[in-house]
Amino acid sequence: MGDRSGERYPRIYAVVRRIPQGRVATYGQVAALAGFPGQARQVGYALHSLPEGTEVPWQRVINARGEVSLRSEAGWERYQRHLLEEEGIVFNDSGRVDLDLYRWEAALTTPRSR
DNA sequence: GCAGTGACTAGTA
DNA sequence: ATACTAGCCACTG
Numbered sequence: 001m002g003d004r005s006g007e008r009y010p011r012i013y014a015v016v017r018r019i020p021q022g023r024v025a026t027y028g029q030v031a032a033l034a035g036f037p038g039q040a041r042q043v044g045y046a047l048h049s050l051p052e053g054t055e056v057p058w059q060r061v062i063n064a065r066g067e068v069s070l071r072s073e074a075g076w077e078r079y080q081r082h083l084l085e086e087e088g089i090v091f092n093d094s095g096r097v098d099l100d101l102y103r104w105e106a107a108l109t110t111p112r113s114r
Numbered sequence: 115g116c117a118g119t120g121a122c123t124a125g126t127a
Numbered sequence: 128a129t130a131c132t133a134g135c136c137a138c139t140g
Contacts, residue, residue, distance in 0.1 A: 008137085026122085026123090027121075027122050027123080028122065028123060028124095031122085036136095038122095038123085038134080038135060038136095039122090039135065039136065039137090040122040040123060040135080041120065041121090041122045041123090041135060041136065041137085042122090042135085042136065042137065043121085043122080044120070044121040044122060045120070045121080045136090045137065045138075046121095046137095047121060048120085048121055049138095058121085061121080062121090063121080063122065063123080064122075064123060064124085065123095068121085069121040069122080070121075071121050072120090072121085076121085077121090080121090
């Protein structure tokens with residue numbers, strides 16, 4: 001089963017679901033944990049195709065600079081920030097999150113042969 | 115099939 | 128600090 005086509009989004013969603021409340025992860029981090037290192041863009045794309053009302057905590061995924069990434073539709077950036085603040089995340093004066101403080105430190109369960 | 119796009123990132127200037 | 132570049136790859140027209 002080395003086939004990876006069609007298995008990307010589910011694996012990405014599974015990782016995002018593991019992000020604890022009050023924590024954040026970067027797109028690149030989620031990509032690496034899902035087994036697709038270097039494919040941060042695909043994480044953003046996967047989250048973008050998420051339906052409304054999803055259980056997947058997409059708001060906990062931000063960019064590597066600690067900012068809420070800008071989207072096509074205006075207003076959602078503000079909405080995402082609101083959701084994170086409700087979870088206890090504090091934004092600094094520059095509108096950014098301190099990744100050293102809130103970054104989710106997940107154990108990389110590397111699926112190597114053992 | 116090719117070119118443009120995107121909720122990205124690391125590097126360089 | 129900002130601006131631009133190359134690399135990345137699925138999706139779309």
